[in-house]
Amino acid sequence: MLLELSGLTSHYGRIQALKGIDIDIAEGELVALVGANGAGKTTLLRCLSGVQPVSGGTIRFDGQDITRAQPEIRVGLGISQSPEGRQVFGPMSVEDNLRLGAYRRHGPDVAADLERMYDLFPILRRKRREAAGTLSGGQQQMLAIARALMSAPRLLLLDEPSMGLAPLLVAEIFDIIQSLKAAGTTIFLVEQNAQAALKVADRGYVLETGTVVLADRGERLLADERVREAYLGL
Amino acid sequence: MFAEFLQYLFSGLTSGAIYALAGLGFAIIYNASNVINFAQGEFIMIGGMTAASLVAAGTPLWLAVALALVVAMLVGIALERLAIEPARDSDVVTIVIITIGASIFLRGAAQVIWDKEFHSLPAFSGETPIALSGATLMPQSLWVIGSSALAIAALWWFFNRTLFGKAMLATSHNRLAAQLVGIGVKRVLLASFALSALLGAVAGVVVTPITFTSYESGIMLGLKGFSAAVLGGLGSGLGAIVGGLIVGLVEALASGYLSSAYKDAIAFIIILFVLFFMPSGLFGRRGTDRV
């Protein structure tokens, strides 16, 4: 397993946001995590990146215990996140945002990867000199994903990449996610858009108020009565 | 008439350059941590005092200057490590109060290590005034203005052309995103204190031949740097520079045409004016144009 979570808990003050999460992700898998508002999806990804304190349980990455590792160590090991709300470096240029995505890496590969990102997201090439904050929501989302990819991650964490985007853009983002998977990237995808996420995912987990209530193959979850009722509005 | 004005202009630009450096020190630490470091003036004092005492002990000027910059940087690093870092999880107000405590401590330490007297440095290239359209300019003023310009250019290069500089800027724009791309924000904070201390020491070393220095001289210089930073908009590099020059010029013109009794009051008046009427300063808070 590339990522193993066991009994992971996390608190905001006295509020417990994660109540013992067990999740495994194998190399090359695309795993979706779906759940309603406030279920704890973002909290879980923040724990994985080391920007949210873990109060119990363990995170193992590639066999190594990283539960208490600093965020920059995790990026160095290969965990990269495109966070909820994009969080681009607004006043800085698109290209600077991408270069900073490769902050932990050095050497000629970085320049080559920059070109690769521009091929993957042509709009970013056209806007490379512009301030990231001036991009549209969809463009910023692409930038956030590309910035996360610039660290050449072994595990890519995506937090609601389709949030607030027009349907056409949503489709485009999911196409990109699928092509990343096809290229061998391991992806942990958090979405409120359960339909789209489960359709592309190998496996999925359903999170409810800090607890995993369902875990199965993507298409099986899509067909599941409880999922259809609660998350797909069917 | 014009000669008089020119004279005030020279004097205003000279002190303005110093305030700009001090203001930049505030801006850099503010950007890294949202903390206003009230020990910024003490970095200026430590730079000046260290160089002055080394020269008095027979060290060549260039070596004394270099050592003074290093000493100030080490003090900045120690301040961050020993006083700021342990309180990192406290709220900003607490940390600001810690920096006030640190400034008092540093003044006390300076008084013990050195004394309560004024100290000076020889002017770097003599004391022969340069005559210009009826006004005179001291060569040391050119050193002050030149060194400040050079420091600002180096700073611009650092923040715009080096990856670590960009990482420091990125951290000020979005701390969470900075952590997520693997920037060690602790190291950024440490670097911001080292850099601010270095800037302060540059200011302290070049200004000491003109103004002399004592254990207390950081108080006023720090305050004026603070008013420069507030006037320019806290966190804006360009704002700190413009703010510093304005504070210096207004101060020189007011003490020239009105009364020198007003000199030190100008900085206070500017701080109050800005806080009341334009709290985000000349260049706002989140500009794209910072140094």
Ligand SMILES: Nc1ncnc2c1ncn2[C@@H]1O[C@H](COP(=O)(O)OP(=O)(O)OP(=O)(O)O)[C@@H](O)[C@H]1O
């Ligand atoms: N900074 C915070 N302080 C206190 N409580 C928080 C904080 N952030 C989140 N929470 C709480 O933790 C719980 C989980 O929030 P989280 O943001 O992880 O949910 P989510 O599944 O990502 O929701 P969404 O779909 O809206 O993004 C919620 O009850 C939320 O109110």
Ligand SMILES: [Mg+2]
């Ligand atoms: Mg969320």
